Amino acid sequence: MKIYRCARELQAWIGTSCGNSWVGDNSSRSRWSRLGRRAPRGDRLDQRRREIGQTNVDSERARAVACSTLVVPIGAAARRRGGDVHDTLEAFAIQLIDLSHPEPDGSRRLIPERELCARLDVSRGALRERLSQLEYIGVLSRRQGHGTYLQAPGPDVIRTYFTTMRALGFLDSTEIAEAREMLETVVAVQAARRATAADAERLRALVDEMVACTAAGDHDAATEADLAFHAGLFRIVDNPVFTMVHTGLAYALQQAMHERRARAIAAETPDADGRTETDTIHYPVVDAIAANDPDAARDAIRRHFEIHSLITLDTAEEAPA
Secondary structure: OHHHHHHHHHHHHHHHHOOOHHHOOOOHHHHHHHOOOOOOHHHHHHHHHHHHHHHHHHHHHHHHHHHHHHOOOOOHHHHHOOOOOOOOHHHHHHHHHOOEEEOOOOOEEEOOHHHHHHHHOOOHHHHHHHHHHHHHOOOEEEEOOOEEEEOOOOOHHHHHHHHHHHHHOOOOHHHHHHHHHHHHHHHHHHHHHHOOHHHHHHHHHHHHHHHHHHHOOOHHHHHHHHHHHHHHHHHHHOOHHHHHHHHHHHHHHHHHHHHHHHHHHHHOOOOOOOOOHHHHOOHHHHHHHHOOOHHHHHHHHHHHHHHHHHHHHHHHHHOOO
């Protein structure tokens, strides 16, 4: 028994010297080992729980380190270089331009996804998420069998923004109409400076169509001609910023414009030729643009909006509650 006890104490001493936690001086197992007996069950369970807990902590730490080095988030590589080119979607799109090839139609074809991941130092999942965001706003398109392309976006995003904001109650028709009026006043002046004779004739034809459709009782067609007339002013100026904003505003106001025009026509008394001022007020705008007279165009478009507002305001006040 004495020899056995000495052997156990020697084993405990060797374990402590080698740094084994389960036989150290502060461990319950080494304490019972020195006595040559097996530790009680309670102490053994406590020691096992401590060992498992430490193992779990070490595993979590190892997992965190592995995850942080396995995938580098978008922007991490750039930040290590002192920049933050991936922090916004716009910056990400600009970065993609440098990794694309120009096409004859003005679009740019991206390099394959595998190369993009390597060049941007990003996982394929993170890359596809950003590409999907660009696709949603119209900046990116995927052409089956051809590849992925960057392109100029259409007005859909602006239309969605204004329409949604109006539906949620953050914008009302009056605010949108006011913004449209101020924008269109500036555009009418620029259209007068840039318009050709052919531009003026196209505008005049649209006013003639308005008059004819109203006289025939086709108010929907008259409204479409009215909308086309105002879009024509922006087409003459040919500024993509103005065109996109106008498209968004006009789309958000489309239903309201149909209703307001219907009220105005109902409230007016046609002249001897069966024409209404809602339609004929557009002719002075055409005359000023045909004469390339910016001041006259400004006055004419302001008069147009004033007359239209007065007619619809009077109609709204007379409408039963």
